[in-house]
Amino acid sequence: MERLEYDRCDGPELAHLAAFTLPEPQADEVLVRVAAASINPLDLGNAGQDCTASKRFIVLEAVADDFLEKFKAALAQLKPGDPMDEHSTLAPLSSVEALDKLEQQVQTAVQHGAKLLLGGQRVTGLQAGTKGNFMQPTILTDIAENNPMFSEEFFGPVALFFRVPDEAAAVALANNSPFVQDNIA
Numbered sequence: 794m795e796r797l798e799y800d801r802c803d804g805p806e807l808a809h810l811a812a813f814t815l816p817e818p819q820a821d822e823v824l825v826r827v828a829a830a831s832i833n834p835l836d837l838g839n840a841g842q843d844c845t846a847s848k849r850f851i852v853l854e855a856v857a858d859d860f861l862e863k864f865k866a867a868l869a870q871l872k873p874g875d876p877m878d879e880h881s882t883l884a885p886l887s888s889v890e891a892l893d894k895l896e897q898q899v900q901t902a903v904q905h906g907a908k909l910l911l912g913g914q915r916v917t918g919l920q921a922g923t924k925g926n927f928m929q930p931t932i933l934t935d936i937a938e939n940n941p942m943f944s945e946e947f948f949g950p951v952a953l954f955f956r957v958p959d960e961a962a963a964v965a966l967a968n969n970s971p972f973v974q975d976n977i978a
Contacts, residue, residue, distance in 0.1 A: 839876075840884040840928070841950040842891070848946070849953045851963045857956040861932075864952070865911050868930035871950075873916045874923050883916075885925025886949055892926040895949040899931060902942035908935045910954070944971055 841848070852860050874881030886892045892915060899913045912929030919927065931951040936943055947953070957963045 840886050842884075842887060842948055848951065849955065849967075851955045851957055851966050853960070853963065854956050854958050861910070861934075861954060864954075865932060868911055868932065868950075868952070871930050873919065873925070873927040875925075883927065883930065883950065885927050887926075889926050891948065892928055895928050895947060895951065898942055898945060898947055899933065899951060902933050902936060902940055905940040905942065906935065906937055907933045907940055907942065910934050912950075938969065 839846070850860075850864070871883040872881055873883040873885070876884040886895065896913075896915060899909070903909050903913070910932040912931035913933075914929055916927035916929055919925075928949050928951070931947075931949075932954055933942075933951065934954045934956075936953050936955070955966055957966055
């Protein structure tokens, strides 16, 4: 199975929903890549504020725990700061309003049954001189279809993690969207 994604790049924020599916045979290779320093699937250099940033990670049950452990560890290592600083690995959000909205979306998801595995809040205690609207890298799991945030865009460093029993379930979940799918690889 390949990466499946669908775009909703029609709003003022160029919102995007993407599903990144992990098939079992390629899991070891992907686990290593996801744990790598760049964390390309979330485009965290731009704090996930990118129309091509993956937000939904759909992983087969057989490898879900290993993937989630490595993914969580990699996200926890990110360092907020000035994107022009080579030591920073997490950029700020575009505005305080964007941060407020993202924080509210996470709270709403959790209030409706999602589990917060990592992050979910504003970054506090920044190094002196660091300015910006930073959100902790966040992982939400157990997001049910009836959760109002199931199909919403989290325009920031928030990953929605789904575990599925097989490839058919992965494809069904990736395709479960009220938005037109115009970019399937």
